[in-house]
Structures are given as C-alpha cells and as structure tokens.
Amino acid sequence: MSKVKLKIDGSPVEVDSDMTILDAAKEVGIDVPKLCYHPDLTLHGACRVCVVENEDNGQLLASCVAPVEDGMEISTRSMKARQARRRNVKLLLANHPNDCLGCDRNGSCELQDLVYSMGIGSHDVDELEGERRDLPIDDVGPSLRRDPNKCILCGRCVRECEEVQGVSALQFSERGFDSIVTTAFDLPQSEINCANCGQCATVCPVGAITEKIEIKDVWEAIENDDIHVVVQTAPSIQAT
Ligand code: FES
Numbered sequence: 676m677s678k679v680k681l682k683i684d685g686s687p688v689e690v691d692s693d694m695t696i697l698d699a700a701k702e703v704g705i706d707v708p709k710l711c712y713h714p715d716l717t718l719h720g721a722c723r724v725c726v727v728e729n730e731d732n733g734q735l736l737a738s739c740v741a742p743v744e745d746g747m748e749i750s751t752r753s754m755k756a757r758q759a760r761r762r763n764v765k766l767l768l769a770n771h772p773n774d775c776l777g778c779d780r781n782g783s784c785e786l787q788d789l790v791y792s793m794g795i796g797s798h799d800v801d802e803l804e805g806e807r808r809d810l811p812i813d814d815v816g817p818s819l820r821r822d823p824n825k826c827i828l829c830g831r832c833v834r835e836c837e838e839v840q841g842v843s844a845l846q847f848s849e850r851g852f853d854s855i856v857t858t859a860f861d862l863p864q865s866e867i868n869c870a871n872c873g874q875c876a877t878v879c880p881v882g883a884i885t886e887k888i889e890i891k892d893v894w895e896a897i898e899n900d901d902i903h904v905v906v907q908t909a910p911s912i913q914a915t
Pocket residue numbers: 708709710711712719720721722723724725726737738739740
C-alpha cells in the first residue's frame with residue numbers, strides 16, 4: 676500500500692493512501708465529531724457533522740468519506756469548519772422532537788452529546804425551528820420500539836441489519852422531507868423477518884430505535900431473583 680503525507684491541524688502524518696481524513700485525524704489523536712459514521716459499518720457520508728476544511732482551497736469535506744491526498748493541509752478547527760458542523764447539527768435538530776427529558780436515550784444520545792459539546796442552546800434551535808413529523812410509533816413487537824419521528828436518517832440501523840446481521844429488515848423509503856427508515860410495506864417490526872437481535876437499537880445514535888424494557892418487568896425480575904442489581908457510586912468529578 677502506498678503512503679501519503681498530509682498535515683492535520685498542523686500535525687504531519689503519513690498514512691496509507693486508502694485512508695479517509697477521519698482515520699488520518701485519529702492517527703494524530705484528533706477526534707472529529709461524527710454521527711452517521713460507525714467503525715463497523717460501510718461509509719455513508721450523510722450527516723455532514725464531520726466536515727473539515729481543506730486549507731488549500733477552503734473546501735469543506737466530509738472527513739469520514741473524503742480520502743486523504745498527498746500534501747493536503749486539513750483544518751478540523753477552523754472557524755469555517757466549526758460553523759459548518761454546528762449548522763449541520765442545528766439542522767438535524769430543526770425537525771427533531773424536543774423531548775429529551777422524556778426520551779429513553781436521554782444521557783446516552785450522540786446527538787445530545789454533540790449539542791452539549793457545541794454549546795447549542797434553545798435560542799439556536801428556535802432560530803431554525805422546522806416542521807415536525809408525526810408518524811406512528813411501532814412498539815407492538817416483543818423487544819423493540821421504533822419512533823421514526825426521532826430518526827435522523829443516519830442509516831446505521833439499515834447498514835447494521837443488512838451488512839452485519841444479513842437480515843435487511845430495515846430500509847430507506849420515500850424522498851426529501853418524507854424520507855424515513857422503515858420496514859417492508861411499513862409493517863410493524865413484529866410482522867416482518869426481524870430477528871429481534873436488537874443490534875439496530877445498539878447502533879442507533881438517538882432514540883429512534885430502543886429496546887423495550889418495561890420498568891415493571893425489571894422489578895419483577897429483581898423480585899424473582901432473575902437479575903441482580905449492582906449499585907455503583909459515580910466517581911467524583913474534579914473541576915478544572
Ligand atoms: Fe461523516 Fe456523517 S459522520 S458524514
């Protein structure tokens with residue numbers, strides 16, 4: 676494999692020529708924000724949360740899909756790149772339900788993490804308030820709950836189901852604003868060839884697909900001694 680030399684945020688790096696800018700950034704310890712990217716899945720390049728600036732021509736590149744080139748000088752933290760990433764996250768929020776506190780993924784949502792790390796506040800969201808979807812929630816199956824209103828169309832669940840599980844129970848449907856991830860004929864997940872493996876929920880970065888765990892079932896399991904609960908205290912956080 677031939678090698679290419681480039682600079683990322685001023686740090687020189689030499690990597691294989693088939694690598695992406697995101698991979699090269701990782702080599703020099705730079706973590707570029709990302710959302711539709713998943714290390715176990717094929718590249719998708721849909722969310723544009725990972726954009727960086729090519730300092731040679733000012734072009735913005737989706738670093739998770741853009742290949743490295745010899746002599747490139749990339750900035751992951753130029754004003755232009757940071758503003759573009761922030762705008763792209765705000766656009767994702769524009770039609771996203773504003774109910775984090777009631778969401779199963781509150782505290783473990785990758786979109787929420789990005790919002791906090793970019794300092795996006797309610798005034799930013801109001802500025803780009805868009806039309807919200809009002810699609811039915813699919814929770815009739817035994818183990819999964821799909822809320823397409825929370826879907827950000829990253830396609831991780833579609834790729835996981837097809838590429839890793841070999842099931843292809845989920846797919847993209849419709850166009851433009853109406854685009855959704857759904858099942859064949861939009862049937863409930865319980866009526867298709869879904870294996871209920873739950874891997875779609877594992878890779879979903881938001882609360883669009885979650886595992887159904889009824890709190891009463893958890894209590895029942897504890898009472899029946901089917902599961903054991905380990906209580907851990909959180910480590911103290913040192914202010915810096
Ligand atoms: Fe690169 Fe989504 S993470 S386009």
